Amino acid sequence: MALQSLDIKRRSATTSPTPSVREPSVGAVAKLIDVSKCIGCKACQTACMEWNDLRDEIGTNIGVYDNPADLTEHSWTVMRFAEYENPQGDLEWLIRKDGCMHCEDPGCLKACPSPGAIVQYANGIVDFHEENCIGCGYCVTGCPFNVPRLSKKDHKAYKCTLCSDRVAVGQEPACVKTCPTGAIEFGTKEEMKEHAQARIADLKSRGYANAGLYDPAGVGGTHVMYVLHHADQPTLYSGLPKDPQISPTVSLWKGVAKPLSMAAMALAALVGFFHYMRVGPAETSEEDEHRAEKEVSHE
Amino acid sequence: MSETTRPRTLPRYSASERSNHWVVAITFILLALSGLAFYHPAFFFLSDLLGGGYWARVLHPYIGVVFFVCFAVLALRLARHNAWEAKDAQWLKHFPDVLANREEHLPEVGRYNALQKALFYVLVLSAVGLLLSGIGLWRAWFSLPVGVVRAAALVHAACAFVAITSIIVHIYAAIWVKGSVRAMTRGDVTWGWAWRHHRAWFRQMVKGANE
Amino acid sequence: MTNHWVDIKNADIILIMGGNAAEAHPCGFKWVTEAKAHRGAKLIVVDPRFTRSASVADVYAPIRTGTDIVFLGGVIRYLLEKDQIQHEYVRNYTDLSFIVREDFSFENGLFSGYDAEKRRYDKSSWDYERGEDGYVKTDPTLQHPRCVYQLMKQHYARYTPETVERVCGTPQAKFLQICEMLASTAPANRVATILYALGWAQHSIGAQIIRTAAMMQLLLGNIGMPGGGINALRGHSNIQGLTDLGLMSNLLPGYLTLPNEAEQELPQYLAARTLKPLRPNQMSYWQNYPKFFVSLMKAWWGKAATAENNWAYDYLPKLDKLYDLLQVVELMAQGKMNGYICQGFNPLAAAPNKAKVLEGLAKLKYLVVMDPLATETSEFWRNAGESNPVDPSKIQTEVFRLPTTCFAEEDGSLVNSGRWLQWHWKGAEPPGEARSDIEIMAELFLRIRERYRREGGAFPAPILDLWWPYANEANPTPEELAKEYSGKALVDLPDPKDPARIVRRAGEQLAGFAELRDDGSTACGCWIFSGSWGPTGNLMARRDNSDPTGIGQTLGWSWAWPANRRILYNRASADLQGRPFDPQRKLIYWNGKAWAGADVPDFKVDEPPDSGMGPFIMNPEGVARFFARAGMAEGPFPEHYEPFETPLGYNPLHPKTPAATSNPAARVFARDLADMGKVEEFPHVATTYRLTEHFHYWTKNVRLNAIVQPEQFVEIGEALAKELGIANGERVKVSSKRGYIKAVALVTKRIRPLTIEGKTVHHVGIPIHWGFVGIAKPGFLANTLTPSVGDGNIQTPEFKSFLVKVEKA
């Protein structure tokens, strides 16, 4: 929602420049989720519901610990549990906190047709302003991480705000504050990258040779990053995309196709205008009427 | 008495055909304008025609369905007149003459000329394309895999582009060829108009009339 | 906990076994994460299931439920065989060199003195040999064949890695890897901690499992050390306070004990508890028992407790037997009980064998439920379909529901697992007609007293004489109660060394239990809490988190019992010269004149280190015991016995001794024994446990909890699911000899079949949280399935190991 006091860097469906004179000194922020520290307690999920006044339905159990089973307009973050048998024959239970990644190059914003329904703040947070949302669902199509959800109640799209309302007043997101193990940390993107390096070194020392940071370049990096034990196989973590990008279909649709087709349509109209102006109308003359009459009477 | 002063006319569209056409035309324009509003930020203001972005989003698909149903009826009614014939190809070869208003150089034209027929087919195809892809995008009722929806968005935009461009041509043709609009407003055309633009159709019509 | 939550960060190796800290204690678990991140600590998890704790562990090993003594006994054998023990520590701070009586023996799985008829031991042979001087005989060379070291070595020689694999199902390689990691903490500067809870406690041999773990820690020199200890992660937020305040049928506050029937006279009672040192120059702190006891009696009966009436000793009940939960249910079911008060307790959901509890509740005349919420117990008479198929018209019990406040709606203190008494403040006003437990209890008392006053009765004195000195009799304040348990002077207290000097004025709060006296001049409701509200005020409310030494010893944060001491036995963290074993983690040390450092010394402050006084000052030996003497019901050394419902039918360590199949000293009621299932009919091993998303049976009333864990499920391994043709998410029926439940099957790789004695054993995991009250999807009470038998010492029910049969619903 548009209760914000952060500078806006980008705005959906807006061709004019956004105010960009102020340069916030804090720079970009990031949330770092250390999957190797997470115990899947769902405190973050609950904190998110509490801070944002969300209450999902009381669902059913479908044979997994993931509850609710998927992101919804009421569940902006969910824990996803994946059982993985590693090549040594040992079991690993990979628990990933799923939610918006706050892409530097957000596909949702790119796809959104409604001016100001999606904004990106100068600090990197991608936020939905539901009062401007028209409920078309294009953001869902644009998101490489399958994050936004349309509400059945008000037909508007919702997702994690990275607690922009808290961050704006110098607080960490609610999930970060609540996480009992410190698996989620919040700070500047630079700090978080540095912190991640220390964590990765620790994981490597514990035998996770491929431990690494998930900050995918395909979307320009993200403001929510993961420390993964198996950074070479992100898909192990309940299908975290290996090389996420805004889908080429979406890029085409929202990219070159737009100006080209607009130009083509304008051209069609212009051609008509000039044709009319130069060649003139195809008129039926008196003569034509007579010829027609004549033809009939001849017969 | 007035008969002598007024050109004689031929019926071209019945009242129901005309109504049908204009429902199609009006819905199409609403769809095109609202669609363009979604399509490009420069046109977002057009969404106000339907009560703002939110309502445009809600109404567009329903209007789309109305459009499609009416268009289908119209197209079925007129399909037989649009059957492609060998001479249509001939006619197309003389397209520069068409543009230059030199109809005398052209083969005789039946009820519709080749361009009209071509437009007819293009519209039929894009209407079907718009319907199917539109359903894919219609989140209020359908939820399809994201890959399908992405493709649908592209197809819908492409079909809309083709349809809108075609209709621009169609409308221009109505403005350009004087006397056509009357066919769709009053239902008849003058003998002269028919003789000039659709001579084969004219001959066929008057033959029947005289017998 | 011997240590405390924050101290976990000082560990090098963390063993989570017999518990699931990440799920049941997620906030405390942060210190495990700290130890891993900042000390490079390694985490080991041993559990029948791969839990959320295991998901962040360095090593996980599976184990068959109820076989932890074999595993830990195996570790003890490994440490002794490889001589990976902390020599200086065990030689000086434990009873390894003590010589045991000649008539002590262990044969065919039974210790000397067994009476099969009574299922009880005559424990007289379970003791040390005494010399002429009355002190225990020792052999510092450890060569004597009956010294504790030799006996223990002999006892655990049978617990080979092969035996561990055969009985526990733990692969040898994993077992040996864990042994190696634990053994790495034998050097003085490396420490392991153990975090456990119900996975050890809820067995018929629960207390002995925990003892085995403590023995292992002693061998490694890890008790008393920062980052070490044996740490019970307690349950309800104030369950530590509950036991501290003696809310068990045989306890008085501060772990004083109620007299038994044979102890009709006070001197006799005190003599049995005022323990004289067993070795020269030992502190044997229980020598102060009379001071604690008399001060308690003064706190309760005030002026009515006098030297002449033996401090009102006659007012105390004398026990004929334990009145634990299982006993109470048995009495109810036999129709021998009229009324029952459930204060913050949901026994229909929480106690084993739901059918029996239901039968008992239905035989009561009245039931009082003091609870902020509706519970299954308060609605036991309601037909909830298959999950509670009762006929209300046949139940005559009158049920009274008294709505109470919840902890957040009142001030008070809570004691955490680390023994910290933390004062808390009211966060919200109670809704509706809710009243605090204190107010309800006070009013109940006033009405009962009034009735005794009016009508007399068989023995009104204990009620009429009860000291009730609160400003508002009908609603004592938490502050008044806190001051009462902390203790005060009743008269001016002269300094014993200089009687002219008054150390405390009459009415003044005491600084600690050292000031308690046995002459009736002090009153203290719970000696171990003494000083928590001292002369300077409420120390529990302190919130200074400064940690000058960086090892998490925040002595200015709240107050810990005893005496604000954070790590028990901390004298054992220093060597014979009084230097810390680990210079990096200095706890306390001898500074030439006194003991000083980062903690309150658990020792006589001015006792020089080389005087021979042992660090385990509560024991009359002055040292820690490997040989439990008569302390345990089953024997001085822990031995493996099978759960009462065993998948084997015999004890693999003693296949030829049926008497030694399951705990020979456990109390079992005849009816419960008849209710035990056999493996032929119930082939799968079940265990019950909690999920991080719920707290027992009450959070199913809470929307957020219900959202994140909505519906009852049971966990089964892929192999068992395949065998039974059960698909993930399908419904299954799980039955035991006592009833059945139906739930969603969660088919998982995290439970693997184990090979035990050559046969395949499947585990079934049953979370406990569902029932027929609340907003989560209604379910069955897990305790429909569980057997009614308790631990041999404290009667904790065997919730963690029993037999069921799983089938498609």
Ligand SMILES: Nc1nc2c(c(=O)[nH]1)N[C@H]1C(S)=C(S)[C@@H](COP(=O)(O)OP(=O)(O)OC[C@H]3O[C@@H](n4cnc5c(=O)[nH]c(N)nc54)[C@H](O)[C@@H]3O)O[C@H]1N2
């Ligand atoms: N979220 C949540 N937290 C809680 C509670 C709650 O209800 N919900 N309850 C609180 C209370 S009152 C208590 S007492 C504590 C209990 O805390 P815990 O004891 O940690 O909890 P449990 O889940 O009962 O059991 C722990 C583990 O023991 C394992 N286990 C079962 N049998 C055996 C065995 O034979 N050997 C070994 N090694 N492991 C075994 C189970 O698989 C389970 O993972 O939790 C407290 N914390």
Ligand SMILES: Nc1nc2c(c(=O)[nH]1)N[C@H]1C(S)=C(S)[C@@H](COP(=O)(O)OP(=O)(O)OC[C@H]3O[C@@H](n4cnc5c(=O)[nH]c(N)nc54)[C@H](O)[C@@H]3O)O[C@H]1N2
């Ligand atoms: N099968 C199986 N059974 C078990 C266990 C297991 O592991 N397996 N675990 C056992 C263990 S360790 C425990 S601790 C028990 C737990 O069993 P219970 O203690 O019966 O379980 P709770 O649901 O915590 O019940 C506590 C009640 O206290 C109420 N309450 C909360 N605050 C207050 C208050 O301030 N005043 C009053 N008067 N009431 C209040 C709550 O509403 C709730 O109804 O279950 C035991 N049962």
Ligand code: HEM
């Ligand atoms: C303002 C917009 C429009 C105007 C002024 C207009 C005008 C006309 C006129 C004058 C004709 C008669 C031509 C003839 O009989 O030769 C006609 C025919 C027709 N119009 Fe339109 N039209 C408009 C919009 C549309 C739209 C939006 C559609 C459909 C998508 C459409 C579909 C047709 C069809 C199918 C015919 C019959 C031609 C054939 O069958 O080939 N028109 N229109």
Ligand code: HEM
């Ligand atoms: C045939 C039935 C039609 C259906 C069911 C349909 C449905 C949709 C839907 C669901 C959307 C997404 C916006 C929204 O949810 O409102 C959309 C967008 C659009 N529609 Fe349609 N529509 C139909 C016909 C048409 C027609 C005839 C046109 C006309 C030219 C058209 C042009 C567009 C355009 C330009 C967009 C925006 C596409 C974009 O942003 O890429 N639609 N339509």
Ligand code: SF4
């Ligand atoms: S709160 Fe922290 S530990 Fe718990 S599930 Fe969320 S990220 Fe994991």
Ligand code: SF4
């Ligand atoms: S649904 Fe998504 S894309 Fe559509 S307007 Fe709302 S935010 Fe923008």
Ligand code: SF4
């Ligand atoms: S993850 Fe999806 S919703 Fe979030 S910023 Fe990226 S594209 Fe947008």
Ligand code: SF4
């Ligand atoms: S950052 Fe805020 S909105 Fe996003 S998941 Fe965390 S709590 Fe929810």
Ligand code: SF4
């Ligand atoms: S009881 Fe509260 S503080 Fe303790 S672990 Fe659970 S959530 Fe954390």
Ligand SMILES: [Mo]
């Ligand atoms: Mo508990």
